[in-house]
Amino acid sequence: MNILQIDDLHKSFRENDVISGLDLSVEENTIYGFIGSNGSGKTTTMKMVLGLLKQDAGQIHVNGEKVTFGHTATNRYIGFLPDVPEFYAYMNAEEYLKLCAEITDIRKSGQKERIDHLLALVGLQGVETRIKTYSRGMKQRLGIAQALINQPKLLICDEPTSALDPKGRREILNILQQIKGETTVIFSTHILTDVERICDKAGILYEGKIRKEIDLKKEALGEKGIVVELMPEEYEVLSGELPLERLDENKYRVTGLPIETVYRLLNTHKIYPDHLVRERKTLEDVYLEVTS
Numbered sequence: 001m002n003i004l005q006i007d008d009l010h011k012s013f014r015e016n017d018v019i020s021g022l023d024l025s026v027e028e029n030t031i032y033g034f035i036g037s038n039g040s041g042k043t044t045t046m047k048m049v050l051g052l053l054k055q056d057a058g059q060i061h062v063n064g065e066k067v068t069f070g071h072t073a074t075n076r077y078i079g080f081l082p083d084v085p086e087f088y089a090y091m092n093a094e095e096y097l098k099l100c101a102e103i104t105d106i107r108k109s110g111q112k113e114r115i116d117h118l119l120a121l122v123g124l125q126g127v128e129t130r131i132k133t134y135s136r137g138m139k140q141r142l143g144i145a146q147a148l149i150n151q152p153k154l155l156i157c158d159e160p161t162s163a164l165d166p167k168g169r170r171e172i173l174n175i176l177q178q179i180k181g182e183t184t185v186i187f188s189t190h191i192l193t194d195v196e197r198i199c200d201k202a203g204i205l206y207e208g209k210i211r212k213e214i215d216l217k218k219e220a221l222g223e224k225g226i227v228v229e230l231m232p233e234e235y236e237v238l239s240g241e242l243p244l245e246r247l248d249e250n251k252y253r254v255t256g257l258p259i260e261t262v263y264r265l266l267n268t269h270k271i272y273p274d275h276l277v278r279e280r281k282t283l284e285d286v287y288l289e290v291t292s
């Protein structure tokens with residue numbers, strides 16, 4: 001079942017058509033990477049999913065229920081992590097989560113267990129210091145714990161790793177991977193290596209629509225070319241016969257030809273390179289193809 005279903009969504013700000021016919025479905029217990037450049041409309045889309053912004057046209061369903069602007073009933077299924085989460089900085093993590101549990105009406109009897117579980121999940125168990133002393137990464141981890149307090153079916157994260165250093169990013173990605181069994185995760189980002197690392201699917205938002213969706217678990221992203229290492233004299237022989245793009249001193253990329261053709265030509269000239277590999281496309285290559 002699709003936990004999130006968006007059909008033919010439209011949103012303009014005056015003459016700026018930000019979202020124009022967006023279709024998107026996210027299956028339960030998956031991690032979906034919502035990719036788009038600055039200003040492509042990721043936050044705008046998420047605000048509409050949260051019922052905080054009114055769409056001009058189109059439908060959004062969360063867990064099968066229609067999202068209606070201003071009526072945030074469907075938000076009981078959603079946990080939200082903004083890019084820069086805000087807290088009561090004078091509290092510590094446990095106190096803050098206790099407050100969140102009370103506000104969200106979690107039964108008193110289950111509160112301690114839930115909070116202990118979340119603190120352990122995000123690596124803040126036993127951290128007594130106040131939130132105001134936290135690093136950005138710690139705040140982001142606490143933000144995840146807060147967003148998960150009422151066991152949402154869908155966790156929406158808006159650029160959760162953008163402001164973090166590599167260690168902080170890895171910690172967040174590990175947590176998102178761990179919770180996949182309990183909740184579906186959709187996260188917006190333009191850090192494509194993060195998407196490659198943990199997402200099941202990725203959708204590229206460009207000019208108001210998902211222009212390409214990639215099933216990262218099933219599809220190889222295709223071949224970018226063949227990389228071959230050649231000595232200068234070998235290059236001289238082949239340069240008239242192969243489209244050779246120089247990558248570094250002795251490495252060249254051949255694009256648009258099957259590997260058999262390249263082998264045959266090398267064989268004809270009795271050139272046997274030490275290095276000859278098929279080069280796979282990265283998500284960045286696909287993204288650049290779609291958006292340029």
Ligand SMILES: Nc1ncnc2c1ncn2[C@@H]1O[C@H](COP(=O)(O)OP(=O)(O)OP(=O)(O)O)[C@@H](O)[C@H]1O
Binds near residue numbers: 016018037038
């Ligand atoms: N309330 C608003 N009024 C007018 N224009 C807006 C409003 N909110 C967003 N926009 C415009 O809509 C476009 C999309 O913005 P949005 O914040 O959704 O992009 P984004 O993909 O989240 O970008 P980023 O990666 O920079 O966060 C931008 O051109 C922005 O200026």
